[in-house]
Amino acid sequence: MINTIAKRPRVDAIVFDAYGTLFDVESVAVTAERLFPQRGVALSQLWRTKQLQYTWLQTLMQSSTQRRDDFASVTAQSLDFAAEELHLSLVGGSRHRLLDAYLDLTPFADAEVALVHLAPLPRLILSNGTREMLEPLAAATGLARHLDAVLSVDAANVYKPHPRAYQLAVDHLKIIPMRVGFVSSNSWDAIGAKAFGFTVFWVNRDGAPLDRHGPRPDHVISSLAELPALVDI
């Protein structure tokens, strides 16, 4: 991977996306495949696609007086759609097992060591998830020990990449956006954060092409392990 600017960015805090960035959602696909042999991967892919679509669409559709559904609700709505589309029946507790899989994820192997090496910088999560989803996950996986705060976009009543979602981190940290290092494996999230003004690290573990609809992230890395050396701590 090519570091798109040579100079080490001067950042005063690091903000991480959660799902797919610190926490591996692959275990959701494993649960799906166990419940629906040969179909689980397709189910989990369509589920994830719809889950993101629904967060974007709900944020777009809402008027200022409406309360959008939270990420737990959106996750259930998108699972129901995906199962119907693929003609899979969510009976006998399989719906609960799939939804529970989102609460019991494993951190990526490179997550904890990167968090440790980024100290003493403040390290935060800013996620679409609810606090009820995120806090037990951070605690159970041990990552909470290395985190200074877990922020949910719920406080802004929007989902990423709406600027008000990223603003939550600025309000919490009380530093200018450029001094916030933002880390996400989701290309659309990295681009949204860059448009907002953060210094952005896109974690491109699979060598995917970069989306074309907005500004390029400052850095493209293939592992969180590259992060501490890139940041001027």
Added chain:
Amino acid sequence: MINTIAKRPRVDAIVFDAYGTLFDVESVAVTAERLFPQRGVALSQLWRTKQLQYTWLQTLMQSSTQRRDDFASVTAQSLDFAAEELHLSLVGGSRHRLLDAYLDLTPFADAEVALVHLAPLPRLILSNGTREMLEPLAAATGLARHLDAVLSVDAANVYKPHPRAYQLAVDHLKIIPMRVGFVSSNSWDAIGAKAFGFTVFWVNRDGAPLDRHGPRPDHVISSLAELPALVDI
């Protein structure tokens, strides 16, 4: 299909989505398949998925002072991404041929007759496309004869399903949203229009499941031919 309310809706105008609703985008897939045998369908599907994603994400990301890219630009951005993702090379004029395919679409067989039978109600297009894309298409296909106006969301600097996009039809027609009959084959567009307050007809030609992230459209039809009988003209 089940008509979800028994009573004929009282609407004073009919507003149509364009791409996929009045105009068949299947010919884009045909062009893609001709250029990339065995891969064209996958290319056109990923292209369409990304095209929609980019409209939503650009609308979400933008600050009030920014100008978003227009639909012609988004269509080109999403094609470039899809081709890179699928390792297809857009050389020798194939990029232009694919982009041109969006300008040379065929109306669905049920479009013109429905428009004719809906007279004397005002009949409009409200589309994500630019006026430069839509007006020649409406003229070349002959549908322009049966349309009172062609509105592009460009005038609101957002894409559907942002409420400001639907508001353009209200501002043009000067009638309350409930009296506007809105017709779209795109489930997310039908749901967005319903959230806005239109009386909505979802054209579900393929028997797809309904998306779960917002209010249900008032009517589900399988062909535009069902429309005139449903509307109290």
